[in-house]
Amino acid sequence: MAKPKQHDSDFLLRKADDADIPTLVEFLSKLALHVAGAQTQRLKTKERQRLVEALASALADTDKLIIVAEVPDYGLVGMGDVAVWRNEGIWEQASAEVDKSGFIDDVWVEPEFRKRGIFTAMLWELVAFAEHHGAQELVLEYSLANKEAKATWNTLGFKPTGVRAVAFTGNVKKILTDRSS
Numbered sequence: 001m002a003k004p005k006q007h008d009s010d011f012l013l014r015k016a017d018d019a020d021i022p023t024l025v026e027f028l029s030k031l032a033l034h035v036a037g038a039q040t041q042r043l044k045t046k047e048r049q050r051l052v053e054a055l056a057s058a059l060a061d062t063d064k065l066i067i068v069a070e071v072p073d074y075g076l077v078g079m080g081d082v083a084v085w086r087n088e089g090i091w092e093q094a095s096a097e098v099d100k101s102g103f104i105d106d107v108w109v110e111p112e113f114r115k116r117g118i119f120t121a122m123l124w125e126l127v128a129f130a131e132h133h134g135a136q137e138l139v140l141e142y143s144l145a146n147k148e149a150k151a152t153w154n155t156l157g158f159k160p161t162g163v164r165a166v167a168f169t170g171n172v173k174k175i176l177t178d179r180s181s
């Protein structure tokens, strides 16, 4: 992206840079709490360091884009990222052409700035980046319990294609035992 875009409202979009990393870590921490439905907690120092390193590495990766939304004189209010992955293919019969997918992740808009179109604006940039890198499809994951994510992704054209199922080990063992008796 050549320069930040000014939107109708009061925020700008730009590519994240190293100076944003501390705020991005805070956003990722809030996102993890949100997804887990947990109360405010502090990140372990080791995990904070891991995130700092992962973000620094993502910022230097030309197949990844971290976009941020910023309100002038206030600071960052949102982030989202996309990573372009190559699917080499496993079948002999498949064409030599490499498929590419854009994996969208780490989407966060500060609660008081939601429902103003900030994420929609960020998604424009993620889509443009994916398209520019030859990704024909966009993929992401969200928890079914995350109602606003579900509503947002559904509105923006994403349809679930799989289910991640969990069970207590003990329950599965009991079912197996019952079924074998």
Ligand SMILES: CC(C)(COP(=O)(O)OP(=O)(O)OC[C@H]1O[C@@H](n2cnc3c(N)ncnc32)[C@H](O)[C@@H]1OP(=O)(O)O)[C@@H](O)C(=O)NCCC(=O)NCCS
Pocket: 031, 034, 107, 108, 109, 110, 113, 114, 115, 116, 117, 118, 119, 120, 121, 141, 142, 143, 146, 147, 148, 149, 151, 152, 153, 155, 156
């Ligand atoms: C999901 C999230 C990023 C949306 O950000 P946002 O800036 O509020 O999104 P937008 O304002 O661009 O909304 C886009 C569309 O999604 C829908 N939408 C957004 N939030 C919604 C909600 N809480 N309920 C229902 N629909 C919603 C709306 O239809 C909206 O379209 P509209 O403006 O035409 O009505 C934001 O709610 C958030 O940060 N949530 C917590 C983190 C999270 O769940 N991240 C995704 C993890 S996969």
